[in-house]
Amino acid sequence: MSGTPEAANDPAEAVAEADPSAELAGLVGELRRHVEWMADAGIRTVKRSTEPAPVRPPAPAPAPAAPARAAPPVLVSPPPAARTAPPPAAAAAPPRAEADPAAELERIRTELGPCTRCRLCEHRRHVVFGQGFARTQLVFVGEGPGEEEDNTGLAFVGRAGQLLTKMISAMGFDRDKDVYICNIVKCRPPGNRRPEPDEIAACRPFVERQLKAIAPRAIVLLGATAAQALLRVDAPIGRLRNRWTSWEGIPAMPTFHPSYLLRAPQEKAKAWDDLKLVMERLGKALPQRSQ
């Protein structure tokens, strides 16, 4: 079996065990990434939210008594606000395929194994399954692993991944604790070429099973390959983005891939517009652009 990443630990437990100074340094880093992305997207001021603070849903099992400590970061937004966009035609998300999505994800990963279902197995180092919070309300789906992802077995850890981290942070989420990230194909295409249709067809059932296991409230499709593969359409990303569609009843928002945004930073503001629609749907407070 390749060195694929382990499933995310319980975030509450992770926070409880964290070194306070490391935790503070992490928060500072998160704030810096947040500000960098917002500046790139042309956002100069932030409106102070008057919405009540979101609350984390109850944990599935009672936790043992813990020492007094600040509450962990927000994971789940409040009930949809009045300004939340109306759902698309088939907005009712399907029930989770499994009561324990983390366990179901692990079953899928085990079944995938050291996969040889398509030719992308021939040059890969690691199968990049995906990682994040299994009970998340938001999943990001990209195209496929690049060199650093192939080396580490982790999705979105190269330069594009760093930009995605900023985008997620600007939305008010922590990429490790709040969202789940995966790709349409799980092995690196040679030379970072686009995956071929037969490779996508071989791998797509696994990302579809991941999405059904997680059953998020929204999916962000990063780039044309992910959007076209999952939605089974041919339209360019410029026509697909900035409007809600649906995959198996789950609202889906296509937007630009972070790799494209690295090459075309002038498009970051458009990507931010797409992400704001996702934030609205999830009830997150929106920063405001200065006039």
Ligand code: SF4
């Ligand atoms: S890309 Fe997917 S189907 Fe192809 S070998 Fe890798 S895991 Fe298997």
